[in-house]
Amino acid sequence: MYYGALLQPWNNEGIVIRNEVPLDTHKMVLFAGGTGSGKTQSIITQLGLLIKEGVRDITLCDFKGIDFQFLNGYRKYYSGDFAFDGIMAFYEEFTQARHGGTVDKQHHILIVDEYPSLLTYFQTKDKADRTKRANDIMSAISEMLMLGRGLNYGVWISCQRASSSWFENGSRDNFQVICALGRLSKEQRQMLFSGEDFDANIRIYGPGTGLCLADGRELVEVQFPLISDLANWKEHIRQELMTSGELSTV
Template identity: 35%
Template structure:
């Protein structure tokens, strides 16, 4: 599937050179960036591209929108969509579904299963304030999935503003097969370090919304760009390709 476009080719030659990944080999994705950097815009494009791809055909998508972002309310009638306080039940249902897939490992797995968590730290922080032990269990559950999921065609897509290690215990953050940092202007040294990037990885003097760095297992580092698109068209394509219709 197309992850995005190579920023240097786009800027220098106006060539749309695609950055591609194989979702079966790189099923888990971490998308970070401050408010206004284009995370939700990029995530919507990624979902549409994935669901239309050969690997994403028939995929089982679980979507948690804890902050009830307007960008994803078009999914509100989708049975595996959860927002606000519903996200606790959604997280537990996804974890239960993952364990069910693992228990039936002898059977042929026909499609991918992806848990997509928009602004995961906000959800975990809300749980921590009420029940720290439960929040710790959810973080351990996430780590368990991340470390074992590829064998079962499963993965987690997570967005957040800061990839703080407090929410990715026991090295979970390093288990993401694809890591993207979107930024405006220049990213801070701290935000780069959280994803394993350094100042030397930056090739541009400034970045606009929808631009940044990507690290892909097996491919390494590159600058990436998500161009403008027709939002209504992409939303319609996502709904059309969901395996469980609203």
């Protein structure tokens, strides 16, 4: 598995050196970046790479219901309000695996797009409905971030700002790969890469370009490649996932 290519060799010499990070040991991934950062396309790129790695159990929760619509009909694609159901269904599978005491060799990946927006929405609804779905989501995500790796359950989160308030019990520290794309404020860099050394000059990154930190590795500048035929890439992902299970009945 790799997360983009190292920026400097690519820019200076035209040599592409992949930012290789093994999926077996790095299952918890955070993508951060504002509007126009290239975050969504980078995740779609990584989704295709998961397929190439042989991963077929992927639950994708697309709260906005826009960027991943191409997966509509896949039984583990959840959009809008159904994103809550997708997270809790994945959490139930994780809980069963944990209590069962056996480790499945297959990778199980949950991808939650625009996580803070999802939580904010359910926090508002919880006040009106007297429910606690936002708390349920945060508790489930926190537990899986802390305990999922050994059971081959991974959590990928996408957000514009990865505030610690969205992750209970300090669970944000359990991300093993952090990719921050696009323009990064000083506050964001300190939030995500505390303790890392930065150049005195603040670099402004373009879409699909930014910083990546993986456990046990140095902080690196990366660039995610542009997919020349995005429609074909999406269709390949869709076909591979659709053949892994029945169509959705929702």
